[in-house]
Amino acid sequence: MKDLRDRGTVTVSGFILLAVVIAALLYGIQLLPPFIAAIDNESLSPSQIGGAALAVVLFFIVVPSFVVLAPNEAVVLLFFGSYIGTLKRAGFWWVIPFTSKQRISLRAVSLNTSTLKVNDSRGNPIEIAAVIVWHVADAAKAALNVDAYGPFVMVQSETAVRSLASRYPYDSEEHEESLRGSPDKLSLELAEELKKRLAVAGIEIIETRLSHLAYAPEIASAMLRRQQADAVVRARRIITENAVSMVENALSQLESRGVIKMDDSSKTRLVSNLLVALVSEHDTQPVLDLNP
Numbered sequence: 001m002k003d004l005r006d007r008g009t010v011t012v013s014g015f016i017l018l019a020v021v022i023a024a025l026l027y028g029i030q031l032l033p034p035f036i037a038a039i040d041n042e043s044l045s046p047s048q049i050g051g052a053a054l055a056v057v058l059f060f061i062v063v064p065s066f067v068v069l070a071p072n073e074a075v076v077l078l079f080f081g082s083y084i085g086t087l088k089r090a091g092f093w094w095v096i097p098f099t100s101k102q103r104i105s106l107r108a109v110s111l112n113t114s115t116l117k118v119n120d121s122r123g124n125p126i127e128i129a130a131v132i133v134w135h136v137a138d139a140a141k142a143a144l145n146v147d148a149y150g151p152f153v154m155v156q157s158e159t160a161v162r163s164l165a166s167r168y169p170y171d172s173e174e175h176e177e178s179l180r181g182s183p184d185k186l187s188l189e190l191a192e193e194l195k196k197r198l199a200v201a202g203i204e205i206i207e208t209r210l211s212h213l214a215y216a217p218e219i220a221s222a223m224l225r226r227q228q229a230d231a232v233v234r235a236r237r238i239i240t241e242n243a244v245s246m247v248e249n250a251l252s253q254l255e256s257r258g259v260i261k262m263d264d265s266s267k268t269r270l271v272s273n274l275l276v277a278l279v280s281e282h283d284t285q286p287v288l289d290l291n292p
Contacts, residue, residue: 004140005202009077009085014066014092021062067093072106074139086139104139108206113158115212118165120179125216128165128179130190131209132157138202146201156197164190170215179213186210 067075067087075087078100087093088106095101111132120126134153136142142149164186165179172178177185191208198205 004083004144006074006086006088006138006140009087010096011087011089012094014068014094017062017066017094018092021059024058061097062094065095065097065099067095067101069093074104074106074136076102076104076139076143078102083140083144088139102143104136104142106136106139108133108135109153111153111157112211113154113161116158116162116165117216118162120165120170121167122169124170126165126170126179127212127214127216128161128210129212130157130161131207131211132190132194133206133208134194134198134203135206136202137204141200141202149201149203152201153198153203157194160190160193160197163193170213179210183210 069075069087069090069092071090073088073090075095077084077087077095079096079098084096084099087095111134113129113132115127115129117125117127132153136149146152168182168186169176169178171180179186187208187210190210191205194205194208
C-alpha cells in the first residue's frame with residue numbers, strides 16, 4: 001500500500017477570484033447589447049464568438065473550484081486520480097481546477113460499541129462494551145487508505161475489545177489483573193491496541209473506557225452465588241484470624257498478671273469457649289459449671 005499522508009496544496013483566496021469573476025461579469029454585461037445586436041443582424045465576428053465561448057468555459061472552470069471550509073474540516077484534493085494535497089485552513093478558497101474534493105471531518109467522535117458476548121481467559125462467557133473517543137488526524141489516510149473510515153473504526157474497535165476480554169479473567173482473587181479489577185490499565189492497553197490497528201486510516205484515539213461489563217445471563221446467577229460464597233469464606237477467615245489473636249492475647253495477659261493459674265485442660269476449655277463466643281454468627285448463651 002502506498003504511504004499517503006497529509007501535505008499542503010496550492011490555494012488562492014476565494015475572495016480574490018470572486019472579485020475577478022464579478023469584474024468579468026460586469027464587463028460582459030457591458031458587451032452584451034452589441035453582442036445581442038450582432039446576433040439579430042447575423043453579423044457575429046469570429047472574435048465575438050471566440051470571446052463568448054472562452055467566457056463560458058472560464059466560468060465553468062473557475063466557479064466549481066471555490067471551496068468553503070469550516071473549522072475542524074479538511075478537503076482531500078485529487079487531480080485526475082492523483083493526490084495533490086489536503087486543505088485544512090478554514091475559510092473561502094479557490095483550488096486547482098479539475099480536482100475532485102472529498103470532505104473529511106476532523107471533529108472528535110464518541111463511539112459506543114455494541115455489547116459483545118465473549119469468553120474471558122478462563123472460558124467464562126461475559127458481556128462487554130466500550131466507549132471510544134477518536135478523531136481523524138490524517139485526512140489523506142482516512143480518505144485514501146481505507147474504503148470507509150467510519151465502519152473501519154467500528155469493526156477494528158469491536159475486534160480490539162474482543163481481544164482484550166479474552167486475555168484477562170472477569171475477576172481475580174489472587175490480586176492479579178482482571179477486567180473488573182484493573183479498569184485504568186485495561187483502558188490504556190485498549191487505547192494502545194487501537195492506535196496500532198487504526199494507524200493505517202490516520203485515526204487518533206483520544207480516550208477509551210469500558211462502559212459495560214457483566215457475566216452472560218446463563219451463568220450470572222451461578223457466578224453471583226460463587227462470589228457470595230467467596231465473600232463469606234474471606235470474611236470468616238478474617239474473623240477466625242482475629243479471634244485466635246484475641247484468645248492468645250487474653251491467655252497471655254491472664255498468665256502474665258497472675259490472675260489465675262490454669263492447667264492445660266482449663267486452657268483448652270477457655271480457648272474453646274472464647275472461640276465459640278467470638279466466631280459464632282449468633283449470640284452465645286453462657287453455661288455455668290456448678291461442679292465443685
